[in-house]
Amino acid sequence: MGSLSGKKIILGVTGGIAAYKSPDLVRRLREQGAEVQVVMSAGARQFVTPITFQAVSGRPVRDDLWDPAGEAAMGHIELARWADLVLVAPATADCIARAATGRADDLLTTLLLATEAKVAIAPAMNRVMWAHPATQANVALLRERGVVLLGPGSGAQACGETGAGRMLEPVELGARVAALLGTEGPLRGCRVLITAGPTRERIDPVRFISNRSSGKMGFAVAAAARAAGAEVVLVAGPVVLPTPEGVRRVDVESAADMHDAVLRELPGTQIYISTAAVADYRPAQPVDRKIKKTESALDLDLERTVDILAAVAAQPQRPFVVGFAAETNDVEMHARQKLTRKNLDLIAANEVGDDKVFEKDDNALLVLWRDGGRQGIGPGPKTLIARELLALIVKRWRETGAAAAAASTAAAPHGLPQLGIVR
Numbered sequence: 433m434g435s436l437s438g439k440k441i442i443l444g445v446t447g448g449i450a451a452y453k454s455p456d457l458v459r460r461l462r463e464q465g466a467e468v469q470v471v472m473s474a475g476a477r478q479f480v481t482p483i484t485f486q487a488v489s490g491r492p493v494r495d496d497l498w499d500p501a502g503e504a505a506m507g508h509i510e511l512a513r514w515a516d517l518v519l520v521a522p523a524t525a526d527c528i529a530r531a532a533t534g535r536a537d538d539l540l541t542t543l544l545l546a547t548e549a550k551v552a553i554a555p556a557m558n559r560v561m562w563a564h565p566a567t568q569a570n571v572a573l574l575r576e577r578g579v580v581l582l583g584p585g586s587g588a589q590a591c592g593e594t595g596a597g598r599m600l601e602p603v604e605l606g607a608r609v610a611a612l613l614g615t616e617g618p619l620r621g622c623r624v625l626i627t628a629g630p631t632r633e634r635i636d637p638v639r640f641i642s643n644r645s646s647g648k649m650g651f652a653v654a655a656a657a658r659a660a661g662a663e664v665v666l667v668a669g670p671v672v673l674p675t676p677e678g679v680r681r682v683d684v685e686s687a688a689d690m691h692d693a694v695l696r697e698l699p700g701t702q703i704y705i706s707t708a709a710v711a712d713y714r715p716a717q718p719v720d721r722k723i724k725k726t727e728s729a730l731d732l733d734l735e736r737t738v739d740i741l742a743a744v745a746a747q748p749q750r751p752f753v754v755g756f757a758a759e760t761n762d763v764e765m766h767a768r769q770k771l772t773r774k775n776l777d778l779i780a781a782n783e784v785g786d787d788k789v790f791e792k793d794d795n796a797l798l799v800l801w802r803d804g805g806r807q808g809i810g811p812g813p814k815t816l817i818a819r820e821l822l823a824l825i826v827k828r829w830r831e832t833g834a835a836a837a838a839a840s841t842a843a844a845p846h847g848l849p850q851l852g853i854v855r
């Protein structure tokens with residue numbers, strides 16, 4: 433059963449070049465069990481034919497507010513009530529502007545006004561149009577009204593420019609929608625605590641020690657865990673990433689802050705995934721005033737930070753503990769040593785170097801576990817790697833019996849079996 437099983441989605445397609453990706457999005461949503469009704473704007477028909485959407489969705493496309501046959505089958509108000517989600521992908525600048533002003537002069541805008549379901553938009557347009565204050569004001573207004581913004585991503589655009597405004601890829605949109613709506617999945621009822629990003633260790637009020645971690649891998653793992661039905665808490669160091677849908681985020685700065693937040697959030701956690709690049713050292717005496725330069729060299733006295741991962745693994749009733757290892761050489765040997773030394777259930781190792789992994793969208797992992805087991809994942813986009821990693825974590829978690837032990841210690845109040853609470 434997919435994580436969108438039984439969910440009903442209206443997919444609004446508007447007239448942008450990214451509409452060529454929307455049939456693939458329909459397929460991704462249906463693969464996860466959703467029923468998809470496509471509603472096209474007049475502009476969308478310039479890019480993709482209704483027959484394509486009919487073939488992939490298994491339903492006749494609706495594109496006309498005044499279509500007697502369509503209205504007789506399911507009137508627009510009925511259609512608006514039918515949906516659990518109205519997703520507009522791609523959402524053009526014009527569609528966003530019309531939704532923001534509450535227009536209802538075609539079927540899609542009418543549905544956006546008439547629905548009480550969740551509404552999500554995946555903008556797609558040229559970078560200058562996206563950055564325009566009019567578009568930004570319209571988007572801000574829609575967000576204020578509870579519309580969920582999915583993307584846009586950045587990169588090469590159909591117009592030949594590079595920048596923000598690309599529609600997110602169908603595979604990523606599929607995962608985000610699952611996170612938004614999904615309650616099913618192998619981790620339903622389970623709490624997953626994830627750390628991500630770098631930490632910053634203060635030297636003085638204007639300087640700090642940090643590292644090149646972007647947090648992308650941890651955020652992708654958080655989205656994947658949410659899509660698998662888990663309650664997800666994401667403890668994040670300083671990163672510039674949007675919070676994945678449905679995930680609770682706790683922002684921290686230093687290793688000490690992260691340690692405090694993790695210990696605070698740990699009760700009730702069944703799986704702990706430590707993707708953060710936590711600083712191993714911090715200035716022993718951070719100062720309150722800016723350090724002024726002198727002619728002589730400056731010595732910084734550094735002291736060790738707490739190893740948060742090892743601290744979690746040492747808890748008497750610990751969750752299933754997953755660590756990461758960033759290595760420049762002898763990846764497998766170092767990772768296996770870390771697995772044993774920190775007493776982990778599983779470790780995901782990657783090779784890092786000047787041009788590898790950090791700040792990148794792609795990654796490849798070597799995953800190791802206790803009885804000598806190993807599995808490679810990738811290379812591929814971090815979103816996909818995260819999903820595969822999560823599937824492996826769930827498999828190992830079940831095999832080690834931790835899941836069963838957790839389930840046997842707790843009974844749901846309504847009598848249904850529930851994954852239990854480890855404190």
Ligand code: CTP
Nearest residue numbers: 706707708710737738739740741755756757758
């Ligand atoms: N970690 C942690 N707290 C720290 C340092 C690291 O929780 N103070 C976690 C990271 O989140 C990661 C794992 O430990 O999951 C491995 O971190 P890494 O820095 O690669 O390994 P170390 O054990 O610190 O060894 P070394 O730096 O010598 O490679």
